[in-house]
Amino acid sequence: MxxxxxxSFSYDSEEKEDRKKVLDNVSLDINQGELxxxxxxxxxxxxxxxxxxxxxxxxxEGCVTVDGLDTGNEENCGQIRRKVGMxxxxxxxxxxxxxxxxxxxxxxxxxxxxxxQIRKRVDDALRTVxxxxxxxxxxxxxxxxxxxxxxIAGVIAxxxxxxxFDESTAMLDPKGRKEVIETIxxxxxxxxxxxxxxxxxxxxxxxxxxxxxxxxxxxxxxxPTEIFADAETMQKLGLGVxxxxxxxxxxxxxxxxxxxxxxxxxxxxxxxxxxxx
Amino acid sequence: xxxDITLGQFYPTNSxxxxxxxxxxxxxxxxxxxxxxxxxxxxxxxLMAALCVLAVIVSTIPVGYILRSxxxxxxxxxxxxxLNVFLTDGRILWxxxxxxxxxxxxxxxxxxxxxxxxxxxxxxxxxxTTSPILLTDGLxxxxxxxxxxxxxxxxxxxxxxxxxxxxxxxxxxxxxxxxAQSARGASFTSGNIFARAKAMIPILIPLFISAFRxxxxxxxxxxxxxxxxxxxxxxMRRLKIQARDIVALLISVVFGVAVLVTNTLF
Numbered sequence: 001m002x003x004x005x006x007x008s009f010s011y012d013s014e015e016k017e018d019r020k021k022v023l024d025n026v027s028l029d030i031n032q033g034e035l036x037x038x039x040x041x042x043x044x045x046x047x048x049x050x051x052x053x054x055x056x057x058x059x060x061e062g063c064v065t066v067d068g069l070d071t072g073n074e075e076n077c078g079q080i081r082r083k084v085g086m087x088x089x090x091x092x093x094x095x096x097x098x099x100x101x102x103x104x105x106x107x108x109x110x111x112x113x114x115x116x117q118i119r120k121r122v123d124d125a126l127r128t129v130x131x132x133x134x135x136x137x138x139x140x141x142x143x144x145x146x147x148x149x150x151x152i153a154g155v156i157a158x159x160x161x162x163x164x165f166d167e168s169t170a171m172l173d174p175k176g177r178k179e180v181i182e183t184i185x186x187x188x189x190x191x192x193x194x195x196x197x198x199x200x201x202x203x204x205x206x207x208x209x210x211x212x213x214x215x216x217x218x219x220x221x222x223x224p225t226e227i228f229a230d231a232e233t234m235q236k237l238g239l240g241v242x243x244x245x246x247x248x249x250x251x252x253x254x255x256x257x258x259x260x261x262x263x264x265x266x267x268x269x270x271x272x273x274x275x276x277x
Numbered sequence: 278x279x280x281d282i283t284l285g286q287f288y289p290t291n292s293x294x295x296x297x298x299x300x301x302x303x304x305x306x307x308x309x310x311x312x313x314x315x316x317x318x319x320x321x322x323x324l325m326a327a328l329c330v331l332a333v334i335v336s337t338i339p340v341g342y343i344l345r346s347x348x349x350x351x352x353x354x355x356x357x358x359x360l361n362v363f364l365t366d367g368r369i370l371w372x373x374x375x376x377x378x379x380x381x382x383x384x385x386x387x388x389x390x391x392x393x394x395x396x397x398x399x400x401x402x403x404x405x406t407t408s409p410i411l412l413t414d415g416l417x418x419x420x421x422x423x424x425x426x427x428x429x430x431x432x433x434x435x436x437x438x439x440x441x442x443x444x445x446x447x448x449x450x451x452x453x454x455x456x457a458q459s460a461r462g463a464s465f466t467s468g469n470i471f472a473r474a475k476a477m478i479p480i481l482i483p484l485f486i487s488a489f490r491x492x493x494x495x496x497x498x499x500x501x502x503x504x505x506x507x508x509x510x511x512x513m514r515r516l517k518i519q520a521r522d523i524v525a526l527l528i529s530v531v532f533g534v535a536v537l538v539t540n541t542l543f
Contacts, residue, residue, distance in 0.1 A: 054501060078503060086501040093491045094498035098410050098442045105513035107502040118513040140445040154502065 002030040002053055002084070002162060002193075006062035009048060022048045023059070024216035030195060032161070035188045037204035037224075038197045040213030041238035046197050049213060050164045053195070054084035067161070082111060085155035085163045089170050091147035092139075100142075100150050101126065101135040107158040118157075125157040128190075129183050145176025152183055162193040170199060181206070201228070201242045205263040212237065229261040244268035288405045293521055294336040295406045299415030301522040305529050306403045312533045313395055320539040322391050328532045329398045336406050346401045347394065354393050361386035413437045418516060431507025439495070447488060454483050 009023040022045045030036055040046040051057040052064045055071040066083055069076040088094050097103040101122050108118045126132045129149040139147055148168055155163055165184065169177040181203060188194045196207060204210050210227045212220040214237050220227055228234065228241040231249035235241075241249070244262045248271070252258060256275065262268035289295065294302075309328070316322055333343060347354075367381030404412070417434030424430055455465065458479050465476045 056497065056501065078505075081501060081503050086498070088494065088498055090491075090494060092446050093494035096442065096495070096499060097438060099408075102410055102513070106499075106504070109511055109513060110503040110505065112509040112511050115511060115513050115515050118511065122513060138445075139442070140449075151498075158502065 001032060001067065003065050004028050004030075004049075004052065004062070005064075007052060007059040007064060008061040009052065009057055009059050011048075021216050023052070025062070026216070026218055027062075028211065028218055028221065030162070030193060032193055033188075033191055034209055035185075035194045035207045036196065037207040037210045038195060038213060039199075039201075039204055039210060039239055040219075044213040045216040046213045047166055048216075050086075050166060050195055050197060053162070053164060054081050054086060056086075082158055083161050085158060085160035087148070087151050087155055087163065087165045087168045089167045091144060091151050091171070094151045095139045095147065095154070098138055100131065100137050100139060103139065103150060104153045104157050107154055111158065121157045121159070122153075125153040128156060128186065129153045130179075143176060144172045145179040148172060148176065148180050149183055152180070152187075156187065156192075160192065162195065163187065164195045164197070166197050167199065168196075169203065177203075201240050205242050205245075212239070224263055225261050228263060287408045288338050288342060289408070290337045290406075292335060292337045292406070294332060294402070294525075296521065297406075297525055298516055298518055298522045299407050299411040300419050300516060301518065301525060302403055302407055303412075303415050303419060305525060306399055308529055308533065309399045310396060312529075312536050313392055313399070315533075315540065316392075316536045317388075318539055318543045320543060321536040322388065322395070324532055324535050324539065325395055326391070328529070329395050329402075332402055333398065336402060338402075338405050342405065343398060343401060347397055350393070350397060354390055357393065358386045358390050361389050409441045410438065413441070414512075414514065414516070429507075431510070435507075443488075443491070446491075447484065450487055451480065451484055454480050 005027050007023055007026045008021055010021050024045075026045075026049060038046045038049065048057055052059055052071065053066065055077050058072055064071045066080050069080055069083075071077075071080055095103050096106050104122045104125050105118050108121050113121070122135075123132070126135055129152050131146065131149050131153060134142065134146065134150075139150060142150065151168075152163075169180050172180060177200075184194055184196065185206070194207075196203065198204055205224045205228070207224060210220070210222065210224055211218060212227065212234075219237060220230075220233070228245040229249070231241045231246050240246070242263055244265050244267065248258045248262050248268060258271050260267075260271065262271055297305075309325070313325055316325055333340065362378055362382045363376060365379050365382035365385055367379035369377050370380055370383065371378045407415070413434045416437070417430050420428060420430035420433065459465070463476060463479055465473065465480075467473075468476070
């Protein structure tokens with residue numbers, strides 16, 4: 001479990017008055033096995049929030065613990081980063097080696113694992129993301145989605161319990177995005193906890209839980225159905241809702257009440273055709 | 278134009294030379310270069326040339342590939358040759374005003390040319406048969422004893438790997454910036470050399486800024502993957518000296534000894 005307690009954080013700035021709290025008294029728990037989306041417009045503190053999970057950002061106040069390990073304690077740093085993997089936005093800037101399998105091996109090599117064991121982990125990781133055929137390719141020859149899957153393989157080769165995706169689909173085309181999302185769902189079904197930062201509401205709708213950040217605070221925390229039911233608040237926060245949810249919300253204002261906010265076109269059709277009959 | 282670059286000049290054929298241990302290949306290359314400088318008579322050069330031809334045949338790399346690597350250096354070879362021919366004192370073969378060709382000059386020039394061609398072949402064979410990653414790996418391990426005298430061998434190898442990794446990425450970026458600046462009306466092909474050099478500034482500045490940003494992100498990603506320098510780090514690939522490495526070493530040493538013998542005999 002990742003547990004965040006009364007965390008405040010601000011980046012170092014030259015002038016003291018300039019220091020704005022990026023995180024302001026945030027508390028939340030992320031349970032084992034969850035698939036959590038973190039939403040929020042730019043500057044809402046969502047990236048900073050996930051960076052406190054593996055000790056990249058150490059809270060000024062409050063504390064973050066990962067399976068009971070405090071990120072503020074430097075001795076825990078290695079163990080925490082082994083448990084919490086991170087995949088970033090630009091796949092180009094997180095691939096270190098000139099050959100796919102060498103890059104996947106980078107993490108386990110840093111952990112000081114035996115070479116046969118590394119080999120096995122690398123093969124397993126590449127199989128999980130479906131990139132086995134590209135093991136000996138050069139990364140720059142791959143498409144964006146493939147590169148991002150290599151980056152994911154590099155993280156899962158370290159066998160983390162949690163993986164944070166920091167807008168990992170933002171730079172990809174629709175096909176690449178689909179590949180990555182499918183990989184994420186597969187990893188979650190294997191029991192890895194996923195924290196997904198995204199700007200795509202369709203991706204957030206696939207999650208078990210959504211955390212909405214605004215001005216460094218947790219604005220909302222609930223299931224997608226709960227969160228997207230309130231289309232007005234979401235739009236006020238500079239975020240959208242999936243189109244079917246928005247349509248249901250607008251229809252609701254006209255007196256057509258939906259029992260459960262639909263998240264996908266299929267759900268919408270199911271509810272709506274029920275009403276017509 | 279920037280798309281069709283290959284990383285290094287690695288030519289994969291999986292020949293026995295390709296499969297040699299990279300450390301052994303680096304050592305052998307250094308050894309052969311030394312032999313080439315030691316050789317000072319025709320028989321020595323014939324031996325070395327035979328060894329090079331043998332190596333090229335065994336590597337199954339097309340001869341055209343090797344010949345192509347001579348091209349950029351032909352000018353230097355030509356200059357060296359001319360300097361040797363005209364500037365060596367000795368028995369005069371031909372003279373016209375201040376120009377003279379001596380017997381010793383021709384002799385030296387021929388040896389110099391053979392030596393240069395063989396040097397290029399030997400060093401090219403190393404890069405043609407060894408992938409960049411194996412090359413850096415081999416270098417890192419060869420240099421690792423130097424850690425005792427505070428040579429950062431791991432760090433040097435890491436920098437080389439990252440540099441190799443980012444060459445294509447930054448080339449792509451340069452291409453993009455050139456197109457973006459051209460679209461804003463920048464011209465890179467007109468004007469004199471100074472105007473053209475000045476026109477490079479709007480390409481270089483964005484490129485540098487982006488490279489620094491990339492470096493920042495890469496460092497963060499590496500830290501997230503538990504990178505903390507070369508200490509306690511293991512490697513997936515194990516390098517092991519095998520029978521073929523010993524055989525290659527023996528062949529080279531035999532040739533080297535033969536060269537030394539010809540030196541004393543002739």
